[in-house]
Amino acid sequence: MNKLEFFFNRGLLNYHPTISEEGFYRFDEISKKVVEQPLRIDWKDYLGLVHSPEYIAKARNASIKEEFFAYMHNCKESFRCATIAAGMAVESSQRGLFSLARPPGHHARPTKGDGYSIFNNIAIASKDLIRQGMKVAIVDFDAHHGDGTQDIFLGNNAVQYFSIHEMDSWPFSGEMGWNMNAFNYPVRAGSDDRVLLGWARLVQDKVSTFNPDILAISAGFDGFKEDRIAHLDFSLDGYFSLGTILGELEKKTFAVLEGGYHNRLYSCALSFKEGFNSVRA
Ligand SMILES: [Zn+2]
Secondary structure, eight states, X not given: OOOOEEEOOGGGGGSOTTOSTTOTHHHHHHHHHSOOOOOOXXXXXXXXXXXXXXXXXXXXXXXHTTOEETTEEOOTTHHHHHHHHHHHHHHHHHHTEEEOOSSOOTTOXXXXXXXXXXXXXXXXXXXXXXXXXXXXXXXXXXXXXOHHHHHHHTTOTTEEEEEEEETTOTTOOOOSEEETTEEEEEEOTTOBHHHHHHHHHHHHHHHHHHOOSEEEEEEOOTTBXXXXXXXXXXXXXXXXXXXXXXXXXXXXXXXXXXXXXXXTHHHHHHHHHHHHHHTOO
């Protein structure tokens, strides 16, 4: 079973460096510590698996015109960076990597961008796996519910979607329990590692029962205690342990960065990756 290796591309750094919503600060440390790798696949072959041609044109236009789109200010490079992020997710699914890309994707729907998400990176990669006949478990530990991902796969038997997220918080979806093939687990503001790891054990059990061909991780680190947007209390140790629990599933795995709005995003991702790899031979 694969270990996770970081995947980063410097093309992502052009993404509106001065705009605050999904800010450059997130990638400051990542860009200094992670070695760049070229993107080998062509996003044009994959975006249409989830998004309509009209929506893709709309996103491109919003970037050209530097409009407010997907709940953030776009710049001339936004579209290109969002396509790189989508391509990196697909390549990560093929090579078992952890894509450190921006913008996030799990709020994007086929015809609507939202919550800093232009294209739904994890959904695009998962659709490509499904068309190859695979079953995919998507585990999303971003502090927000991945409403876009859930909507895209709701009722699709090839997928089970698992999300832990802060209760009574944007986008106000993801009620406790099963909703068809989506298992949601809202938690109170202030919830700590104990809660995170309790959820992870539950998910470990459910994913084992589902027995997917591949585990797709929406790795958002806005549950970290220093986050500027969310109000959870997860720690670096918590992310390490979460990594070990998901690593123990012994499934081929890839991961895609979602949110995380603080200056220790690299440390959080590293801690998770090290935990995951610690249980892989
Ligand atoms: Zn988030």
